Amino acid sequence: MNLTVTDVRLTPILVADPPLLNTQGVHQPYTPRLIIEVVTADGTTGVGETYGDTKYLELARPLAERLTGRRVDDLNGLSALADEVAVDDSRVSGQVDVGGLRGVQTADKLRLSVVSGFEVACLDALGKCLGLPVHALLGGKVRDSVEYSAYLFYKWAGHPEGVPAEQDDWGAALDPAGIVEQARRLTERHGFTSFKLKGGVFPPDQEIAAVRALAAAFPGHPLRLDPNGAWSVATSLKVAEEIGDLLEYLEDPALGTPAMAEVAAATDVPLATNMCVTTFAEIREAFTRGAVQVVLSDHHYWGGLRSTQQLAAVCRTFGVGVSMHSNTHLGISLAAMTHVAATVPGLHHACDSHYPWQSEDVLTERLTFTGGRITVPDGPGLGVELDRDRLRPLHRRWLDDDGRLRERDDAAAMRVAEPGWRTPAVPRW
Numbered sequence: 523m524n525l526t527v528t529d530v531r532l533t534p535i536l537v538a539d540p541p542l543l544n545t546q547g548v549h550q551p552y553t554p555r556l557i558i559e560v561v562t563a564d565g566t567t568g569v570g571e572t573y574g575d576t577k578y579l580e581l582a583r584p585l586a587e588r589l590t591g592r593r594v595d596d597l598n599g600l601s602a603l604a605d606e607v608a609v610d611d612s613r614v615s616g617q618v619d620v621g622g623l624r625g626v627q628t629a630d631k632l633r634l635s636v637v638s639g640f641e642v643a644c645l646d647a648l649g650k651c652l653g654l655p656v657h658a659l660l661g662g663k664v665r666d667s668v669e670y671s672a673y674l675f676y677k678w679a680g681h682p683e684g685v686p687a688e689q690d691d692w693g694a695a696l697d698p699a700g701i702v703e704q705a706r707r708l709t710e711r712h713g714f715t716s717f718k719l720k721g722g723v724f725p726p727d728q729e730i731a732a733v734r735a736l737a738a739a740f741p742g743h744p745l746r747l748d749p750n751g752a753w754s755v756a757t758s759l760k761v762a763e764e765i766g767d768l769l770e771y772l773e774d775p776a777l778g779t780p781a782m783a784e785v786a787a788a789t790d791v792p793l794a795t796n797m798c799v800t801t802f803a804e805i806r807e808a809f810t811r812g813a814v815q816v817v818l819s820d821h822h823y824w825g826g827l828r829s830t831q832q833l834a835a836v837c838r839t840f841g842v843g844v845s846m847h848s849n850t851h852l853g854i855s856l857a858a859m860t861h862v863a864a865t866v867p868g869l870h871h872a873c874d875s876h877y878p879w880q881s882e883d884v885l886t887e888r889l890t891f892t893g894g895r896i897t898v899p900d901g902p903g904l905g906v907e908l909d910r911d912r913l914r915p916l917h918r919r920w921l922d923d924d925g926r927l928r929e930r931d932d933a934a935a936m937r938v939a940e941p942g943w944r945t946p947a948v949p950r951w
């Protein structure tokens with residue numbers, strides 16, 4: 523068996539995305555992703571997936587060159603290789619990440635978001651070479667299936683008129699009844715039993731009403747609300763007081779560790795985050811101040827599956843819970859999330875996933891939720907197969923784009939419908 527990397531293929535694509543609303547704006551009709559293929563000397567190909575905006579591509583290209591000639595099992599060496607890749611200052615100074623929803627942008631975080639896709643591709647290739655599933659390479663699964671929650675969004679029926687887009691069949695959801703209807707359909711289609719509502723879109727009273735409507739429609743089911751840091755400390759506490767008893771946790775009610783710590787000090791409602799703890803460097807302050815009770819890991823920006831396991835170990839040490847955050851992603855990333863989630867002992871919350879919103883994929887067979895769960899694949903590698911016939915048109919879409927959709931920008935997408943729209947100042951309420 524020859525584990526030497528002989529080729530790395532990078533395929534940027536644009537994937538259809540429905541008009542999902544968040545506090546920054548609305549999702550673009552197509553969102554960029556990057557598919558990474560790592561080929562070994564004996565012809566085995568491993569696949570990975572990560573963000574596809576230009577700033578990630580700029581790092582992925584030199585990393586791909588450096589990886590050629592190395593071994594797919596040299597995963598520690600992969601991180602060191604990424605450290606050699608220079609990050610253009612203009613990409614990080616004063617920048618926030620994709621849509622401003624994932625905390626601050628740093629050079630390291632940018633590198634880690636690229637490394638993660640390569641790590642997954644290397645693990646997939648290695649697993650295929652050894653005839654072992656990725657979870658086995660990570661130490662073995664502790665569960666046979668991973669639970670996901672229904673990710674509810676306020677949404678328009680369609681993208682603004684005149685904007686080229688794929689039509690979706692979910693309809694609009696702009697009030698409590700619409701959100702409950704969406705929850706019912708997600709449950710019917712995928713069997714989810716817990717629900718997360720993406721908030722920060724409407725004034726808090728309307729979102730409180732939506733959570734109450736969900737609680738009435740699905741009594742006893744775990745519920746979460748995530749306004750992406752759009753609220754002041756006072757507003758966060760008011761919401762916690764009004765609906766705290768209905769919530770499994772409140773996710774990033776206020777922006778940043780100091781504000782989250784203030785909220786946490788004054789309420790018993792657990793706080794989760796994928797915004798104030800997004801790197802290892804941010805852990806110490808947040809944990810010692812008791813600012814968060816659950817960290818939502820995202821293997822893309824934490825640097826991969828092994829980093830996610832390390833994060834889980836740190837969380838366990840501090841008595842902080844861990845679960846998983848999700849952004850628009852395809853089946854390769856869902857498989858990767860499922861493998862790592864299967865290896866984390868103290869995973870007590872259903873993971874987030876955007877996957878039900880993605881009508882397109884690059885796999886020969888879509889992953890399916892049964893009872894809201896994904897069965898952990900036991901085949902070699904990730905247990906999924908890339909479909910070139912599906913990949914090609916999505917790449918063609920990226921090639922044909924004039925550059926406007928190649929950077930995800932939810933505020934710009936919102937301006938198409940509301941020309942005066944600016945990213946709201948925080949706290950918004």
Ligand SMILES: O=C([O-])C(=O)C[C@H](O)[C@@H](O)C(=O)[O-]
Nearest residue numbers: 544623750796847848849850
């Ligand atoms: O805070 C979160 O859970 C997210 O940022 C998840 C997604 O990025 C979501 O908000 C989105 O894409 O609109």
Ligand SMILES: [Mg+2]
Nearest residue numbers: 748773774796
């Ligand atoms: Mg969040």
